[in-house]
Amino acid sequence: MMQKQHKSIAVVNRASPSNTISGRESLDTVLxxxxxxxxxxLFFIGxxxxxxxxxxxxxxxxxxxxxxxLKALPFYDVDQIFACSQSLDHAGLxxxxxxxxxxxxxxxxxxxxxxxxxxxxxx
Amino acid sequence: MSKSIAIIVNEGPGLGQRVxxxxxxxxxxxxxxxxxxxVFFYQNGTMNALATLxxxxxxxxxxxxxxxxxxxxxxxxxxxxxxxxxxxVIDLETSQNEDIAHSISSDFIASGLGELVQLIETSDRxxxx
Numbered sequence: 256m257m258q259k260q261h262k263s264i265a266v267v268n269r270a271s272p273s274n275t276i277s278g279r280e281s282l283d284t285v286l287x288x289x290x291x292x293x294x295x296x297l298f299f300i301g302x303x304x305x306x307x308x309x310x311x312x313x314x315x316x317x318x319x320x321x322x323x324x325l326k327a328l329p330f331y332d333v334d335q336i337f338a339c340s341q342s343l344d345h346a347g348l349x350x351x352x353x354x355x356x357x358x359x360x361x362x363x364x365x366x367x368x369x370x371x372x373x374x375x376x377x378x
Numbered sequence: 379m380s381k382s383i384a385i386i387v388n389e390g391p392g393l394g395q396r397v398x399x400x401x402x403x404x405x406x407x408x409x410x411x412x413x414x415x416x417v418f419f420y421q422n423g424t425m426n427a428l429a430t431l432x433x434x435x436x437x438x439x440x441x442x443x444x445x446x447x448x449x450x451x452x453x454x455x456x457x458x459x460x461x462x463x464x465x466x467v468i469d470l471e472t473s474q475n476e477d478i479a480h481s482i483s484s485d486f487i488a489s490g491l492g493e494l495v496q497l498i499e500t501s502d503r504x505x506x507x
Contacts (some may be wrong), residue, residue, distance in 0.1 A: 259499040280421050338379035374504055
């Protein structure tokens with residue numbers, strides 16, 4: 256018999272918002288986990304930080320917009336959202352460019368944090 | 379100590395090396411002392427469910443390989459229906475509801491992200507490809 260275990264889950268997002276739909280499909284997974292009351296923490300690294308820009312117009316890309324859902328994550332009890340400071344620097348972004356509720360931390364802190372999770376998924 | 383393992387496949391058949399790795403890992407996991415409790419196909423991985431792959435004789439038909447794997451081992455193969463739909467990976471119910479062609483092979487279970495959450499909750503380890 257398999258028992259259900261409460262897991263701490265990290266979802267690491269590395270994809271830019273327009274090149275593929277990985278960001279959207281990552282978010283769908285996060286929402287599914289949140290709806291089952293799993294403990295989910297998000298990390299945005301590399302090109303993934305581009306997904307967090309508050310002023311994005313993806314209407315020209317032809318894929319589903321999901322920025323509004325990203326902004327609404329705290330309503331789903333997903334309020335631990337981290338972005339890599341180094342990736343933000345490389346992208347020329349500051350905290351002001353980002354949606355609310357994002358904590359900016361350095362790569363070492365991200366690596367340290369990831370070690371405490373039961374499950375790590377990457378998109 | 380024996381562990382329960384679940385696998386996530388996010389890459390499409392013949393589109394890179396990850397499906398090959400996932401398949402061989404699945405076989406090794408099944409043969410080991412551990413228990414492979416399911417394989418979940420998401421993103422482009424949903425395309426492994428396509429019965430409509432046309433593969434030349436010197437290449438691998440991954441849909442057939444996964445089907446044979448399921449028939450040999452009874453390990454369930456779960457297809458994320460919503461991720462599949464946008465890729466033309468159409469299960470029976472969708473094909474009936476929308477009057478479009480059914481494109482998946484029967485060994486794949488039409489499922490959703492809720493199943494993925496179950497696999498995460500019940501497995502000791504989840505391995506993503």
